[in-house]
Amino acid sequence: MSMLFTGATLIDGVADDPITDGAVLVEDDRITEVGTRSVPREADLIDLSGLTLLPGLIDAHVHIGHSSEMRAVLNLEVSVAERAADIFRTLRQTVEAGFTAVRDCGGIDHGVLRTVGRGLVPGPRIWASASPLVQCGGHGHLSSPFVGPDETFHFRVRGLTAVGRISDGEDEVRKAARECFRQGASFLKMAVTGGVVSVADNLSDTQFSVEEIAVAVAEAHARNTYVTVHAHNVAGIHNAVRAGVECVEHGTGIDEETAAMMAERGVSLVPTLAIAKVLTENFDQHGLPPQIRHRVGDTMQGMVDAIQASLAAGVPVGSGSDLIGPDQNRRGLELVLKAEVMGAMAAIKSATSVNAKIMRVADKIGSVEVGKYADLVAVDFDPIAHPELFDDPSRVVLVVKGGRIVKDTRK
Structure with missing residues (x-):
């Protein structure tokens, strides 16, 4: 099957300027020509005049498995069927909002990847970490201190969700990392500092020793992949960078010295600006314990400072929303907030080609180039002049994933 997309303004995810009247030829699931003027006899002609065509967007920090109200899940008030339905709804919303690929940083089991991969439910391409590695009492260890650590994750559902795995000491980290890969992980995620959605730590805490983090790095390297870390202070980031990780999530407060070390x-x-914004504006809708409200604090400004320091040092800055709960339909908000800090085109690149490089999949997705998967998105606005409209999923009027149209609301 061949399709020729014509007439759109093309933002290819690589160039600094849009291309007027761009044309993209798709054959089967791949892009075979960009800028062609000839129309293959068998190709379906798709006129995108007045629209802007972009690579499929990538959200590099999602938690698809946390698609139900968290407090209800912790209290066992939500059935497995309902949790599965919430996950599948989020997957559909994600791809229909123009995000044709995601990196799940903790929360889903290989069963979800297989379900989407087989086309049983609509959703984006998924690269997942399975269970994040957490230390006892650290970020991701969500339970009452009156419950024994071995009883913590009673709400885990094999084949569906993959919640935090407690790993204390090098041997436990090694075993937990190997179990993550058994669950279908394509990379590892660790929490090396306290977090916002935590009950027994502070944002200023460091978690895991350099030696423990290095064990996870060694296990990831043995699988030809990498470790990324949740981190909200520079001490934890320094530990992780010294241990050999490749990526930092959130990065609150990264300063000039830390950025230089990372570079x-x-x-x-x-960075994950969207979650800080929505927690500040609509905390109650997430079903989180009330004591977490004050922990959001000034993490937004801390991440803005981190972006500026990182860009100045030459650190690649990707894009992740970190949304949780039953309403995850504002992934585009991340581009809106990043555009305010780094400019609209840089924000778009962060959510396309830069994310693809961070995820080690730049040979497959992230730009409109020959040989890449035909993951394409058309919007009915000028993303450079009006990036704020990324926050409205209805403005995404065409979504193509692997050469198949999965959404078309063009008038």
Whole structure:
């Protein structure tokens, strides 16, 4: 099957300027020509005049498995059927909002990847970490201190969700990492500092020793992949970078020294401005314990400072929303907020080609180039002049994933 997309303004995810009247030829699931003027006899002609065509967007920090109200899940008030339905709804919303690929940083089991991969439910391409590695009492260890640590994750559902795995000491980290890969992980995620959605730590805490983090890095390297870390303070980031991780999530407060250290060792940053914004504006809708409200604090400004320091040092800055709960339909908000800090085109690149490089999949997705998967998105606005409209999924009027149209609301 061949399709020729014509007439759109093309933002290819690589060039600094849009291309007027772009044309893209798709054959089967791949892009075979960009800029062609000839129309193959068998190709379906798709006129996108007045629209802007972009690579499929990538959200490099999602939690698809946390698609139900968290407090209800912790209290066993939600059935497995309902949790599965919530996950499948989020997957559909994600791809229909123009995000044709995601990196799940903790929460889904290989069963979800297989379900989407087989086309049983609509959703984006998924690269997942399975269970995030957490230390006892650290970020991701969500339970009452009156419950024994072995009883913590009673709400885990094999084949569906993959919640935090407690790993204390090098041997436990090694075993947990190997179990993550058994669950279908394509990379590892660790929490090396306290977090916002936590009950027994502070944002200023460091978690895991350098030696423990290095064990996870060694296990990831044995699988030809990498470790990324949840981090909200520079002490934890320094530990992780010294241990050999490749990416930092959130990165609150990264300063000039830390950014230089990251740049020297090839470490990337994925800030998550959207979750800080929505937790500040609509905390109650997430079903989180009330004591977490004050922990959001000034993490937004801390991540803005991190972006600026990282860009100045030459650190690749990707894009992740980190949305949780039953309403995850504002992934485009991340581009809106990043555009305010780094400019609209840089924000778009962060959510396309930069994310693809961070995820080690730049040979497959992230740009409109010959040989890449035909993951394409058309919007009915000028993303450079009006990036704020990324926050409205209805403005995404065409979504193509692997050469198949999965959404078309063009008038």
